[in-house]
Amino acid sequence: MIYSDAIMDYAKLRKYRGKIENAHRIEEGKNVSCGDEITLYLVFDGDRVAEVKFEGQGCAISQASTNVMIEVVTGKTKEEVIEIAKNAENMVLGREFEAGLLGPVLLFQEVGKYPMRVKCFLLPWKTLQIALER
Amino acid sequence: MIYSDAIMDYAKLRKYRGKIENAHRIEEGKNVSCGDEITLYLVFDGDRVAEVKFEGQGCAISQASTNVMIEVVTGKTKEEVIEIAKNAENMVLGREFEAGLLGPVLLFQEVGKYPMRVKCFLLPWKTLQIALER
Amino acid sequence: MPLRVSFDDFPTLGKKVNGKRLVYLDNAATTLKPKPVLEKMVDFYIGSYSNVHRAVHTLASRATVAYEEARMKVAKFLNADPSEVIFTSGATMGINLVVNSLLRSGILREGDVVLLSQAEHHANLVPWIRLSKFHGFGIAYIEVNEKGVLTEEAILRGKEYKPKIVSVTGHSNVTGQVIPLEFVREVFEDAILVVDGAQLVPHKRLDVKDLGLDFLVFSGHKMLGPTGVGVLYGRKDLLEVMEPFLYGGEMIDKVSFEEVTFNEIPYKFEAGTQNIAGVVGLGYALDYLEALGFDSLEEHVRDLTEYLIEELSKLEFVELYGPLDHSHVSIVSFNVEGIHPHDVAHVLDQEFGVAVRSGHHCAQPLVRALARGTKLSNFPNSTVRASVYLYNTKEDVDVMVEGLKKLKGWFG
Amino acid sequence: MPLRVSFDDFPTLGKKVNGKRLVYLDNAATTLKPKPVLEKMVDFYIGSYSNVHRAVHTLASRATVAYEEARMKVAKFLNADPSEVIFTSGATMGINLVVNSLLRSGILREGDVVLLSQAEHHANLVPWIRLSKFHGFGIAYIEVNEKGVLTEEAILRGKEYKPKIVSVTGHSNVTGQVIPLEFVREVFEDAILVVDGAQLVPHKRLDVKDLGLDFLVFSGHKMLGPTGVGVLYGRKDLLEVMEPFLYGGEMIDKVSFEEVTFNEIPYKFEAGTQNIAGVVGLGYALDYLEALGFDSLEEHVRDLTEYLIEELSKLEFVELYGPLDHSHVSIVSFNVEGIHPHDVAHVLDQEFGVAVRSGHHCAQPLVRALARGTKLSNFPNSTVRASVYLYNTKEDVDVMVEGLKKLKGWFG
Numbered sequence A, B: 001m002i003y004s005d006a007i008m009d010y011a012k013l014r015k016y017r018g019k020i021e022n023a024h025r026i027e028e029g030k031n032v033s034c035g036d037e038i039t040l041y042l043v044f045d046g047d048r049v050a051e052v053k054f055e056g057q058g059c060a061i062s063q064a065s066t067n068v069m070i071e072v073v074t075g076k077t078k079e080e081v082i083e084i085a086k087n088a089e090n091m092v093l094g095r096e097f098e099a100g101l102l103g104p105v106l107l108f109q110e111v112g113k114y115p116m117r118v119k120c121f122l123l124p125w126k127t128l129q130i131a132l133e134r
Numbered sequence C, D: 001m002p003l004r005v006s007f008d009d010f011p012t013l014g015k016k017v018n019g020k021r022l023v024y025l026d027n028a029a030t031t032l033k034p035k036p037v038l039e040k041m042v043d044f045y046i047g048s049y050s051n052v053h054r055a056v057h058t059l060a061s062r063a064t065v066a067y068e069e070a071r072m073k074v075a076k077f078l079n080a081d082p083s084e085v086i087f088t089s090g091a092t093m094g095i096n097l098v099v100n101s102l103l104r105s106g107i108l109r110e111g112d113v114v115l116l117s118q119a120e121h122h123a124n125l126v127p128w129i130r131l132s133k134f135h136g137f138g139i140a141y142i143e144v145n146e147k148g149v150l151t152e153e154a155i156l157r158g159k160e161y162k163p164k165i166v167s168v169t170g171h172s173n174v175t176g177q178v179i180p181l182e183f184v185r186e187v188f189e190d191a192i193l194v195v196d197g198a199q200l201v202p203h204k205r206l207d208v209k210d211l212g213l214d215f216l217v218f219s220g221h222k223m224l225g226p227t228g229v230g231v232l233y234g235r236k237d238l239l240e241v242m243e244p245f246l247y248g249g250e251m252i253d254k255v256s257f258e259e260v261t262f263n264e265i266p267y268k269f270e271a272g273t274q275n276i277a278g279v280v281g282l283g284y285a286l287d288y289l290e291a292l293g294f295d296s297l298e299e300h301v302r303d304l305t306e307y308l309i310e311e312l313s314k315l316e317f318v319e320l321y322g323p324l325d326h327s328h329v330s331i332v333s334f335n336v337e338g339i340h341p342h343d344v345a346h347v348l349d350q351e352f353g354v355a356v357r358s359g360h361h362c363a364q365p366l367v368r369a370l371a372r373g374t375k376l377s378n379f380p381n382s383t384v385r386a387s388v389y390l391y392n393t394k395e396d397v398d399v400m401v402e403g404l405k406k407l408k409g410w411f412g
Ligand SMILES: Cc1ncc(COP(=O)(O)O)c(C=O)c1O
Pocket: C249, C272, C273, C274, D028, D029, D090, D091, D092, D093, D121, D123, D124, D169, D171, D172, D173, D196, D198, D199, D219, D362
């Protein structure tokens, strides 16, 4: 089961939810096929991702993935974040990846076994990547 | 084999070939799928079909069928011709028909076994029907 | 007469999914295929296959006869003339054909109004909406109520728009509502009536003449048939004056470098090599359904639907959508308070072997409309959807309901 | 390496037709299907079938993976990106999609010139000719010579028209000529190049990047695959800016009652439920062909074509069309002096078990052009066409040639 206690706890986490007024970047992401949508609010400090919050809804996997992502990337440089995002994607797609970079993202490794849920996991990561590459 | 000697003889018959200048009706018929085309020239005498000729080309079956048809319908009233045409169609489609009306048209009974050749047989008959129903 | 289904014909149902017996409740998306239908298709490919209408050789002749026999079966099934039965690649293609051909023929013009309903599948929304941008006709909607239901009052109100064309589903793929087509025909007597039969036809024998339909589309894969084949029924006099949608081989009469003339109906709408084995297979599927009997099938599905609604209504943590009355057939959409539909579907599948669908079911506007009536703390803009067909049983419903109870316990 | 075909895989060939061994020489119309491909399709339907991309349950997941694997196989086969591979219902649909989408996107406009050739199948003529009536673009033609051949000189002369789009067959289904696509690309470097690969792709591994193709269409049923499925390859940057052709489910991103936004490529071009088993089956057919080896296949077909031309040339009562040189592959069109092609085909089938095609082969203008070079007393505006594929042998050719001799004797 992919719904481990840890993932369920992350899914219910409230602390990263909400809008940031005057965010430096706002990015909307959505999964076409299931209708899940999130909006990321990003605040930068120079080259660093200083604060992230999100609005939107979706399944437990996408919610938990978003919370874990925010926890992991906060305080990192953009370059580091992009590297982490790549590895998260590699992990879930069954490619080689560097586990050392991922921390609690590793909780989602099993999602890779469910091709139709991979998108749920990736939604926040893809959205973040697009936000940073703009 | 549908290519009996009688049918082959009818296929080669020349006497009904050609144009009739001042025909009362000229009707073109064609088989979409094979490209066969004929043009019928009709001369009426009151209610009777007095003379028919044709131009065009096609396979032995359509040529023989045209010649036989002209032989059979010449001199008949329009009503009689329409009746014969219906019975010719019924014959080749395997439905009930009145054999007594058909004469040499009966040579083509076996064509009904070859669905893809039914159109070749019917080409002149369908063209004639359209010409008379106008 | 009770429905007599041979479960041997559906070996998929004998398979285990995640160690559990498969409970297939995603029939509105697509149905399983009877093994006899598949085997006959293989026999066709091996013994009678060729391209159709074109060659005089024996295989071509057998294939053509089989293909045209399938058309005759469909015509009989719908009480249509064979020349009114056009094979398509599916319901979606059928609607695209109708919209484009009506436009090209000048039957649908700038300034005309097309009346749709808010309960439509994207297949009966997007072609109209998008082509209205290019061609400037107007679109109006019959509104759904807060349960997603199209009421007779709402249908009547549609008259205000004076639509030239009315295009509605016969059976909603989200709410399960069977739409009163007789009433629609009565209200809009002069309009061209297009019916999306994708969900309706698999459950009910329609008489297109009796109902006065001008166009009807449906898909084979939702009624035991193979994928990639569907039917467009069109009224003869309309088809005859309509410009074709797809152009190519077999649908033409004569081609020169400057000009083209078309073959007669239905051929002028069937360009290129058709899905020959698919069409023949759809004919076999229809044989299979006719042998079971559409009346028995309908009764079986109605009984099961009632049971499904009854059992789900007992769960206080479940919110149900749709009419929940006699017009509610086969398809039941619902949500579990506090658990996202994807999570519900995932756990039902993984832990209980139950296949249901979750999402917007290609009907985003309708699903969003359900938000108006929801009592959930957080409406997810999607639903869980269970849909039953001839091979389902009350046991299947029980397995799902038990699963929902456990799941609610786990997620809290 | 010689081609190693297991004849057990083609049980159709073991069947008798009219009491004779079947000699199937109508491969340009459609090919036979290997039994292993059919069996795998049945297995797919029974063990992994569901609708794709939509649901999270296990069957849906298996079906989606199988469907996308097929796309990956095709992409690899063509050296394309998977996002550039669009599944269609066949080559005809592919061309219709391209023409309509280019028009809707404003890439093809009133006043532009589209260059076709006189050797095209109706599938690559009628969509352009007919839509030019509605949209006012111009059409010009590369001319064929009296043998129906497109020469390099004629291709070069096409430059005069300054075409924005060049759409040509890769391999004529009447003359058997393989068109020099490298040369065409060189001559029209700035034009959008559309290639009708219906006959070419079953015989040759193409590299769309190397050849610089912008669009390529082909059909599965002409390369051992099931009916009702084909491929459109499109260059990514073009596809990305193009308006879709068919509208419906799965190809959209968001739908409201007023607006629609589209999914990414290739999905925005795949509206509605696709021919899922057909796509998966086409993947199996490709596996089968790859296991045999395209190089060996091409060599085998070239050898047989040479033999076919050689043997037919010995019959003084036979007139041959096409280039009759190294560019002549698989398909040989001919006529028998004094006997109509339908009669030839009928007797070959009935008396010798030989399936060949007769008619205009959905290429009326090309067949009419052959009248310019004929020495027959009466050119029938049609031809007999024999076409060989991987399971044909020299013996097959011998049976047909013997049949022609006898037939000529009978008809005199
Ligand atoms: C050269 C050519 N183009 C296009 C087509 C059309 O293919 P389909 O009928 O499979 O759409 C054919 C097949 O008949 C062909 O030979």
